[in-house]
Amino acid sequence: MKIGIVCYPTFGGSGVVATELGLELSKRGHEVHFITYNQPVRLELLSNNVHYHEVNVPEYPLFHYQPYELALSSKLVDMVKLHKIDILHVHYAIPHAYAAYMAKKMLQEEGIYVPIVTTLHGTDITLVGSHPFYKPAVTFSINKSDAVTAVSQSLKDDTLRLFDIKNDIHVVPNFIDLDKYNHDFTDCQREMMANDSERIVTHISNLRPVKRAQDVIDVFNNIQKEMPAKLMLVGEGPERERLEYRCQELGILDKVIFFGKSNEIDKILCFSDLFLLPSKTESFGLAALEAMSFGVPVISSNTGGIPEVNAHGISGFLSNVGDVKDMTKNALHILSDKKRLQTFKDNARKESLKFDLHAIVPQYETIYEDTLAKC
Ligand code: GMT
Structure with missing residues (x-):
């Protein structure tokens, strides 16, 4: 599959999970495109299967707030068309799920269909997303996603309690690459x-x-x-x-x-x-x-x-x-x-x-396959 991953590139947990997921998917033969405003911190190795596309938001004095969602949705449209991306997986609902939905709609106008998988990470639901200023847009974009996942049962329960959700939410826990570090070395300095x-x-x-x-x-x-x-x-x-x-x-x-x-x-x-x-x-x-x-x-x-x-x-x-x-x-x-x-x-x-990531990552693959099969 050709998978577009949208995430925050910073040290936060959601960006780390998205990056590790993308890297593992690439090892499993998928073509992965990271689309965000900076190279994700754990994305050290770019290979044939891993690509990074930067979202630029030009400064303009008229804007008190620079329109990142607009720039992101435009970039998603361009990247889906250019690289023939099959599916978009957005991490952290705000504003990624919203921007992806706009991109999907723009692409539909041109006869291109790209489904969206949204992964809820935590504060996008519990702290920020449920704020009345964001809630309608967050509810809308979760309900318009083609598949929704949450990183724990507790987060799924919180989402169903705080929002009026019509979609199923799959629980896919976060994972760890147990082979990544040599856990056996004894000289830890x-x-x-x-x-x-x-x-x-x-x-x-x-x-x-x-x-x-x-x-x-x-x-x-x-x-x-x-x-x-x-x-x-x-x-x-x-x-x-x-x-x-x-x-x-x-x-x-x-x-x-x-x-x-x-x-x-x-x-x-x-x-x-x-x-x-x-x-x-x-x-x-x-x-x-x-x-x-x-x-x-x-x-x-x-x-x-x-x-x-x-x-x-x-x-x-x-x-x-x-x-x-x-x-x-x-x-x-x-x-x-x-x-x-x-x-x-x-x-x-x-x-x-x-x-272990070897047990968890296939769960995302199944969700991608099922979502694509439904389209
Ligand atoms: O920990 C944070 O505040 C960052 C935040 C994020 O979105 O990057 O972390 C959330 O997502 C992580 C990855 O799924 C979870 O491990 C953290 O528990 C979650 N943080 C909170 O819910 C506060």
């Missing part, structure tokens, strides 16, 4: 970050308020009072300064490393002992799954789709949102005993195998 007696706790996110990274600091502060520990904070976002001040206030700045955006997630996870994800909402929690695939147990909130990923008492523990006390208790339980820590590490890795 751990000694660069901490000494043998110190436990390494990690959090990776876009540091938006929804991630509740202040809870990460508070849980870590409690941990380091009980045992020698270091905190690795990876990611960039609006909360960063506040977090730095909080660490200074608590006198733990020397135990916290702020990495900013990093391309070395594999190295950081390799030497991590525990991953914290206390989010207020999370449709899936891809960061937790990535951590688990490196054998890092997860202390998380029990919100949204996280319980579908982090198995309570097995790969880590779940607590109510904001329950720093319970998260601390659970973290100390895992970290305080070497043997127990190893059991949780092994379990985390084992649980992550359920999300």
